[in-house]
Amino acid sequence: MIERLREAIRDVHGFPKAGIVFKDISLILGDGELFRGAIDLFCETAGGEKIDKVAGIDARGFIFGAAVADRLGVGFVPVRKKGKLPWKCIEESYALEYGEAVVEIHEDAVKPGEKVLLVDDLLATGGTAEATVKLLELLGAEIVAISFLIELSFLNGRDKLPGEKVKAILNY
Numbered sequence: 452m453i454e455r456l457r458e459a460i461r462d463v464h465g466f467p468k469a470g471i472v473f474k475d476i477s478l479i480l481g482d483g484e485l486f487r488g489a490i491d492l493f494c495e496t497a498g499g500e501k502i503d504k505v506a507g508i509d510a511r512g513f514i515f516g517a518a519v520a521d522r523l524g525v526g527f528v529p530v531r532k533k534g535k536l537p538w539k540c541i542e543e544s545y546a547l548e549y550g551e552a553v554v555e556i557h558e559d560a561v562k563p564g565e566k567v568l569l570v571d572d573l574l575a576t577g578g579t580a581e582a583t584v585k586l587l588e589l590l591g592a593e594i595v596a597i598s599f600l601i602e603l604s605f606l607n608g609r610d611k612l613p614g615e616k617v618k619a620i621l622n623y
């Protein structure tokens with residue numbers, strides 16, 4: 452399954468801007484067997500540990516994270532770009548290649564001590580996941596693992612997630 456997933460990932464050169472090779476997961480999402488296979492592998496990254504909630508990062512992390520949460524029979528928590536969540540939020544800013552971005556989470560999304568599996572489609576420089584970890588830790592979550600479909604290993608994003616169990620289904 453891992454090789455079938457790898458073959459289905461489409462490299463889009465120059466999106467969203469020059470110099471970036473965007474890993475397009477659309478062909479996985481659009482294929483029932485591949486999508487289910489990806490969710491199976493995401494669930495395995497939990498290593499059989501008890502999970503109370505799955506958190507997913509805006510926006511492709513929602514697609515995988517919500518399906519993983521359903522499969523595990525637990526709730527889902529969206530971590531969103533600033534300005535999208537309606538209730539009281541805590542926020543964290545992080546550096547982008549140019550400028551900065553902000554992620555938010557509802558302040559009552561996770562209770563202290565809850566075990567959270569964090570899910571996103573891709574680990575690049577790690578800034579987004581690092582900011583999300585800070586938010587979850589502020590709420591008192593215990594992060595069981597941080598799971599990605601794709602890791603761009605050459606960008607060393609893991610270095611921003613010290614002490615965390617970082618799992619990737621596919622490495623580049």
Ligand code: AMP
Nearest residue numbers: 472473474573574575576577578579580
């Ligand atoms: P970073 O904070 O640099 O680790 O970037 C991770 C976030 O940006 C993830 O939510 C990804 O969806 C997105 N992202 C970054 N680089 C790429 C890429 N080459 N292809 C697809 N998505 C990417």
